[in-house]
Amino acid sequence: MTLAWKPASVSGLAVGSTIKLSVQGVGHDDGVQAISVQTAELVPHSGHVTISHRADVAAVESSNLQFQPLDDPLTLECVLGVAVVLGGVDRSQLSEDILRRLRLLTEESQPGASERFEGLTDSQRYALHLAADELGLEHRSEGRKDSDRRKLVLTASKRWKKPTEGLSAADVEKVIIKDPRKFAALFGSVPGLRLHGRAGPRSITWEPGIEVPAKLAQLTAGRAERVAVILRGFPGSGKSSLAAQLRQQGQACLVSADDSFMGMGNIQEAHAECRRKFLEAVASGLPVVVDNTNIRKADYAFYSSKAESEGYSVVVIEFVCNSTAELERLRQRSRHSVPGDKVGAMWARWELDTAALRVEPYLPQEVLPWLREQGMLGRPPKTHLVMPSGPFFSVPARARAEFFERFQSEWGRHHISELCRPQAFKLFFDVDGLCLEQLLAALPALRQLAGGRLVVTGTSEPPAPGYHVFVPSRVVDSSEASRLRRQWIEAVPALDRHIDGQPYVNPQLRLFGSRKISKEGADIGRVHSVVGCFDAAWQEGASDWQWDDVSIHI
Structure with a gap:
């Protein structure tokens, strides 16, 4: 079962840990047999696991099965791993019908023709994106993410030339990694086990x-x-x-x-x-x-x-x-x-x-005692808030570097929000519920409107992906920020309802590295990492970020 396909970050993946699956139903036809499953989590993931299939039928065909619920669901204990695909398009993810339509589009259609694919799994969608790149086709997604009506559209542009060899039949190697030490060796110093x-x-x-x-x-x-x-x-x-x-x-x-x-x-x-x-x-x-x-x-x-x-x-x-x-x-x-x-x-x-x-481990916090010692706690002007209801504190510009250093040593343990004056702050956008693919497609329009390099932080943790987009070089007031938000939505209508305008009334944004907390005080987690930056082109990830890039304070 695939929990996440091509995650935005491998940081924190629980490779090697056990996870329980509840078997909900069973489905089969004359070619393939599978079970429908659900993870035992507060926010469960649903999917299916292929049990068996005929030699001439691909395992991916189990996506088309109708599952009959079990009267008495049973529980399986499984191991969480990561699959690394090497070598190109993984054809095993694509059904015969999808491959047939691809062949028709590339071999018999004229430039300008399009083909729309619906009802795809995440792995099928990614394999189709790779296939389109290999064949020189344009590709875009339409419809809301996680919607049954979401489409992937492949188009042979007017300048498109038919490939001489078609879709590569090169061997594709899939490596399954279940050992956290091997995972860390492959991806570097990344925690390979989940924090519980x-x-x-x-x-x-x-x-x-x-x-x-x-x-x-x-x-x-x-x-x-x-x-x-x-x-x-x-x-x-x-x-x-x-x-x-x-x-x-x-x-x-x-x-x-x-x-x-x-x-x-x-x-x-x-x-x-x-x-x-x-x-x-x-x-x-x-x-x-x-x-x-x-x-x-x-x-x-x-x-x-x-x-x-x-x-x-x-x-x-x-x-x-x-x-x-x-x-x-x-x-x-x-x-x-x-x-x-x-x-x-x-x-x-x-x-x-x-x-x-x-x-x-529980390590007593040092940031708040330090703020108290420095006389910054509860002192105006208010530059920060410990969410959701206080205390407020003020960090002057001269002490900001030391504050960030102390805060970074306690990464992911605080619930701190930055506060600014409505008259002047660095331009930012709070984007929720929008997949990274759609956000990246909208960044060129924002750069044209706002100017300067864009820095994106975020998380794909459930219940929905969340991102912050910073324009470090642009200082605005509340009315200008609201105007740029409206213009960005007008340029990219898919952003409507995804960009929060409320933070501009009294400029406020969760400090990079802080945990999210509800108004009722429930810890939700969702600590952001740097996803990448956009200047002339998109650059994924960043290890050399500066606090000036991800802070709304001037």
Whole structure:
């Protein structure tokens, strides 16, 4: 099942993690058999999985099946991976009917002829775009994204020349990557596993779409039995704090080699005592929490295997650490005063557990205390707001660089919006619910209207894609920004209802790197990244962006 085809960014893809699929129905004809499925998320993805097909029928034909619902849906546990297509057009994604129409358009039609394709999957749409490029055809999409009536139109322009060889029959290699380490090796230093939650001072806040194991939810509600929670993470990551919370909430037994080591002075004896206490807890049927560093999977294999053999549900919670700088910050706040070389050795030996729940450690925020120390909190003129309802604070121009530096060290942990005076701010546009393909097609018209380079940040996270378009070189007032918004919509009508005009009344925009939060205070996430910039042409991605490019302050 394809969850996303050609995502705008590979950052944060949960390669190697498990995901549950609920089988909703079954469909078949004389050529292919498939099941309809849905992911077990708060915002589920729906699709189908081909089970079997005749040798002369392509798997893609299962897209045309009618599925009959199951009386008793069943659940499958699957692994999330990424498919990399190398070599050109993946013909296996295109049905015989689509290929036939392509041949008619390129071999028998005259210049100016068009062919409209409807009811395409994301993978078919992308394969057709590649085929059009290979054949020299113009291609554009029509209709609202995610609509059943959305079309892909291929046109042989008046200057088009028929290709001598037609659509290439070159071999296409598809590589499926399920190992997060291979994924990181291919795409660079990109997190290959999904973040499931964030530790707070009193509890874990789970990310949108995460299905929390039932036994863990019952434990935090104080009514769990026969569940073992195994914590793993570097010193100072917050394991002991979470263990204490779970013990208090779920009346669980807490076992830790650290506690025994401080009394015995011998690490081997401490671990033996920890295992003995664990076996006593399991024998009594009580919930139990294991609080050790557990650097390697072998370090906690004893606990998981013994618990499972006694009918326990096992939940592994892993505190993530993404850099040696963060590792040092964790070490410095550890109550055990572990030397730096010891923690460095742990870092070198760390093993990933793709079945674990990955939780970001709780690190007390430094930005707001710093603002308070500097006398910037609650002080006019108001330049920023901690969403949704405060406090306000003011960062003068002389302190802006230090503020950005401190904010960037806590990336994705704040809910901060920039505020400006209606008389002067950098031009920006807040675009929601528009696919990136349509936005990119509209950028030339905006550049002609506004002048200067355009910088696009955004996210494709559900429920709908969201983007911010900045014109760093253009300073405007509220009326001029509203006028340019109207002119852009007039030039590209598809933008209507997608560009928010409200932020210009009292100029306000979420600070790049902040998390989105609802008016009711619900954390929605959706942290933006730099998608690219448009000057003479579109340039995808950027690692050398400056705060001046993505801030509305002058």
